[in-house]
Amino acid sequence: MSAQHPKGGKIPYTQSMMNTSQISQSMRGYAFEPKSWENRVVLITGATGGLGAALCHRLGKAGATVILMGRHRARLEGIYDELIAAGAPEPAMIEQDFKETTPEILQGSADVIMQNFSRLDALVHTAAHLGELTPIQVIDDAQWREAFDVNVHAARDLTMACLPLLSQTTRASVLFTLDNRTSAYWGGYGVSKAAVTALTTMFADETDNLLDDNQHPKVAIHGVQPGPMRTRLRRRAFSGELEHESPLADEQAGAFCYLMDRVEPNASGTIWMES
Numbered sequence: 001m002s003a004q005h006p007k008g009g010k011i012p013y014t015q016s017m018m019n020t021s022q023i024s025q026s027m028r029g030y031a032f033e034p035k036s037w038e039n040r041v042v043l044i045t046g047a048t049g050g051l052g053a054a055l056c057h058r059l060g061k062a063g064a065t066v067i068l069m070g071r072h073r074a075r076l077e078g079i080y081d082e083l084i085a086a087g088a089p090e091p092a093m094i095e096q097d098f099k100e101t102t103p104e105i106l107q108g109s110a111d112v113i114m115q116n117f118s119r120l121d122a123l124v125h126t127a128a129h130l131g132e133l134t135p136i137q138v139i140d141d142a143q144w145r146e147a148f149d150v151n152v153h154a155a156r157d158l159t160m161a162c163l164p165l166l167s168q169t170t171r172a173s174v175l176f177t178l179d180n181r182t183s184a185y186w187g188g189y190g191v192s193k194a195a196v197t198a199l200t201t202m203f204a205d206e207t208d209n210l211l212d213d214n215q216h217p218k219v220a221i222h223g224v225q226p227g228p229m230r231t232r233l234r235r236r237a238f239s240g241e242l243e244h245e246s247p248l249a250d251e252q253a254g255a256f257c258y259l260m261d262r263v264e265p266n267a268s269g270t271i272w273m274e275s
């Protein structure tokens with residue numbers, strides 16, 4: 001028995017090995033060169049969150065036009081104002097609740113980006129639904145499904161919608177933010193985040209035939225599992241933790257910048273983990 005591969009040929013029946021690497025000190029401390037992202041466009045989901053906002057600021061400082069995606073208009077306007085005040089190029093905003101989205105709606109967002117900017121250089125998924133941390137057997141069904149809608153379905157649909165546009169630029173990337181929470185009580189968040197890890201490696205495997213003139217992946221696709229960050233999500237998950245016990249989100253942003261800069265132009269499909 002054999003199956004047809006979407007890229008042509010047969011699907012190899014080999015056990016794929018997940019390519020994992022530790023985030024090095026140099027990745028952690030990485031920063032964009034000033035102005036190095038001028039005239040480039042980046043879409044950040046969860047732009048109103050701790051990590052998302054930190055990445056928006058780093059990109060804005062480097063001259064990128066950032067498309068802020070989030071579900072609350074007032075919060076989006078808050079980060080928009082902060083970027084303008086910091087001297088970043090004027091950002092764009094897309095208001096979208098991932099609990100209520102469809103592949104068609106997210107294709108519409110990609111179309112709007114195409115019409116307004118004619119390019120997309122990076123897509124960074126930071127949005128996440130934490131939901132109830134409770135045993136799987138008693139979890140509220142709606143909470144369980146919402147975790148998958150936000151963390152998996154929206155991330156998949158948006159990636160699919162954006163890939164054609166991303167593959168038209170050079171040195172493009174898609175970054176998924178991961179979290180390894182497969183022990184008791186992490187509920188829909190833990191299980192859906194495990195699915196995002198698989199989604200990352202499958203997207204990377206299935207696009208590894210898209211190469212530029214230098215035989216590098218047109219779109220590098222990576223997963224990043226950051227360490228603890230002092231954010232709303234963290235406060236909800238670890239309510240007893242003191243403020244100073246987890247670092248600011250910006251301290252975890254270096255690895256994302258390193259990957260968006262395509263420092264290792266041939267690399268794709270790696271799950272990068274904070275030690």
Ligand SMILES: NC(=O)c1ccc[n+]([C@@H]2O[C@H](COP(=O)([O-])OP(=O)(O)OC[C@H]3O[C@@H](n4cnc5c(N)ncnc54)[C@H](OP(=O)(O)O)[C@@H]3O)[C@@H](O)[C@H]2O)c1
Pocket residue numbers: 045046047048049050051052070071072075096097098099125126127128129150177178179225226227228229230231232233234249
């Ligand atoms: N904090 C940590 O210690 C830690 C550790 C490992 C991994 N992570 C991962 O890091 C990423 C960023 O999280 P964070 O720590 O920065 O948390 P955060 O500050 O709570 O940010 C989460 C973001 O997701 C957005 N979001 C939530 N539900 C949404 C929905 N239904 N539709 C659209 N957007 C939605 C939030 O929007 P609102 O602003 O509207 O709420 C917010 O912008 C997540 O993927 C998380 O899993 C975090």
